[in-house]
Amino acid sequence: MHSLGYRTNALLTFAVTVLALMCGMASLSDNLNFPSPSAQVKVLNINWFKKQPNANDQVSMTLNISADLQSLFTWNTKQVFVFLAAEYETPKNSLNQISLWDAIIPSKEHAKFWIHTSNKYRFIDQGSNLRGKEYNLTMHWHVMPKTGKMFADKIVMPGHRLPEEYR
């Protein structure tokens, strides 16, 4: 009844139960945080804009991204993954979603930032539909927790337009 094995078992079971409960509570407490993040993106320059030999349009641009994501961080937040995607429609595809830039924000201190960059991933169309194309830039973020449920949201910035001619 009160053997070593029995006590170890009881202690282990109790420890695991408490740990599981604490993980669950930490994850649930994330729901009490109502974040109010903000982001602005400016396309400063179209560096070049051309048709590849295989007839797909490709564009390189310089972006100015500023964001304040500090309110996303809670005590259960391990990191925030943030990325900027271009989204547009073509006759071929009802949705084209291309990640242009991304970053990992490891802590709240780094969550208010300002960056001047060209697109990190290639902005290529499947076809040559990009001349004069209107597109959305969308700032997405994924909150990765220390434990529990993951959260994601976005800010859509519509009304960007690519130039009418290659350059």
Added chain:
Amino acid sequence: MGWVADTLHSVTSIQLRELFNHFISLGLIVTSALVIWKVLICVSGCQSPVVVVISASMEPGFGRGDILFLHTSKDPIRAGDIVVYNIDGKDIPIVHRVIEVRERQNTEEAYILTKGDNNPSDDRVMYNPGQKWLQEHHIMGRAVGFLPYVGWVTIIMTDIPVLKYILIGALGLLVLTMKE
């Protein structure tokens, strides 16, 4: 001599009863584990609702030994989602993030490109030769929850298979010999 036989009989019947009790409790443990697993499959809609991260390609978000809970839903896959996919002919599922989606106008077929957060380039090098995109049938599920370190148990057990048998044997022995 009647009382000797009686005593012997009572002793063996008690032991038999105890033995049955032990087997029933062992069976209960096994079946409840099975029930939990099957319920998870039903709730998540995935064939394998829990995966263990085995590579460092999603560091520092997910490290080796962390556990991800998957979910399959009707919602289309979008850029940013962390998906688990299986390349045809390879049996190790991979957990990476979607960075590009092309959805066809009429068929609504989606073509998906993935990348590990910690990898310098996208996953085309890991797909089959000539394969440029993932499609819906490659995707096993979308990661929705995260639990750190718990997966080390399974990693250690697959690395050292003997340990698995020792553990199962020890647990079985413990259940069978434990006094009420």
